Amino acid sequence: MRRFSWFNATALTLGFVFLYLPMVILVIYSFNASKLVTVWAGFSTRWYGELMRNEAFLDAALVTLKVGIVSSTLATVLGTMGAYVMIRAGRFTGRTLFSGMIYAPLVMPEVITGLSLLLLFIGIGLDRGIVTIILAHTTFSMCYVSVVVSSRLVSFDRSLEEAALDLGASPFEAFRLVTLPIIAPAVISGWLLAFTLSLDDLVIASFTAGPSSTTLPIKIFSAVRLGVSPEINALSTIMISIVTVGVIGASLVSKRAAVKRQEEERAAVRT
């Protein structure tokens, strides 16, 4: 018998109010007609219109998307390779250093990662711009991908791969036909994680971006440093909605996939 007392109910209610109220307020105030962000002056979509006409924001959004897509794809490939090396490659010289380098960026303060990459780029004479942001984002997000994918690889029955090899598949075919479909959910969530991290990142992008390649977080940061702005509220609302739809959609899809898999397994047992 579970005890779900009033205490638990209060804790949950207050907790979720605390987590969500600030964002709800932000969304409500993005529809405020007044420029004064604390005075409610009626419903309006004025700030969304202004946002759409603001070229600087649109350019920054485009740069952010480009960086996000390229860096998370690179990070997924490299991170999956990294996970494979950690779980499957067995012992090799420098393995400790390798796993250290996979885990260290996860706990490294962003200011240090940003500073060190900037000094590297200056040291080798690489001009700062979209390429340097991509390199920086790929590096830290590949480590997150590695962690996500390796947790899936650990729980994976290796004999399936061996069976494919015994039946004459080349190692690459075995990977493509057996391993990849099984670890695919982890690879996809790794990609999504890398993409979100890239869209979110302010500190590392500030260090590695050049004057011509401003990302959206850099733009938002310099705007809100001066105080609350209704345009940023509108922009935040758009971003919050995209994330909400994405997360709920992804969880519905994965739930349906889980139900389908269970049904298939049941059908397989019956036949």
Added chain:
Amino acid sequence: MRRLILIAVPYLWLLAFFLVPFLIVLKIALSDYNLSIPPYTPQLDLSAGWQGIKDFYDALDFENFTFLTSDDLYWKAYLSSLKIAVISTFMTLLVGYPIAYGMAQAPDEWRPTLMMLVILPFWTSFLIRVYSWMGILSNEGLLNKFLLWTGVIDQPLIILSTNTAVYIGIVYTYLPFMILPIYAALEKLDGSLLEAAEDLGCSRLSAFWLVTFPLSRSGMVAGCFLVFIPALGEFVIPSLLGGSSTLMIGKVLWEEFFSNRDWPVASAVAVVLLLILVIPIVLFQRNQERQQEAER
């Protein structure tokens, strides 16, 4: 051969973009400040071969590190970052534990939804979540308006641009990192242990203190480290919610680099910050390993 390529590609990438940059930071931290581009005098000249390394060793004076100890600003910033990180971690634990406990006690069919509600903010932009508090905490902000309206206060409270706002910001943004490990620990808890405690005459409260609380320790420790480690080097929260009196080392490093353009000192600040972080990171790793062994 294939195996070699598989190992080499991620290995070389991390060497080039993680380890080498860090060695450069170390090298510049040991260089001298100079008004030039780049603004430091390299002391280590590898192209000069063995002689270069020898010269570097002879000129090694840790000047930037002694500078860090001589100027009040730096050690005060380290201490105040530690203080802010410790206090806000503790506050996050106080806020997060009841939520995690409530989630673990909730009916089974609610749990996926509750989980999603905790994870959703994590996917939302960190910057936006910090920013959302600026409009609430400012002098004419919603919190003050509400409190004035209820008559609790008759003067607006000054919260934005103080350390209080930084604490609120850290608790708010890192709360999911605290809830999830505690929830994971509480969820695994065997309910029959509690029943046994109550059968043996424990009150519900003492059963909680004697059984549930100690058994959720590993989750609490993991959660505290997950909040403390990033909070220590935090930059966005103190610069948006904190004021000029909020000293945090991440902000100092940023300003040293971008405003003062003193690369050697910024690098030295980074090296010392990392040395401070090594201790909690190693402890965290140990806690995780112990937990994994306990599960086996």
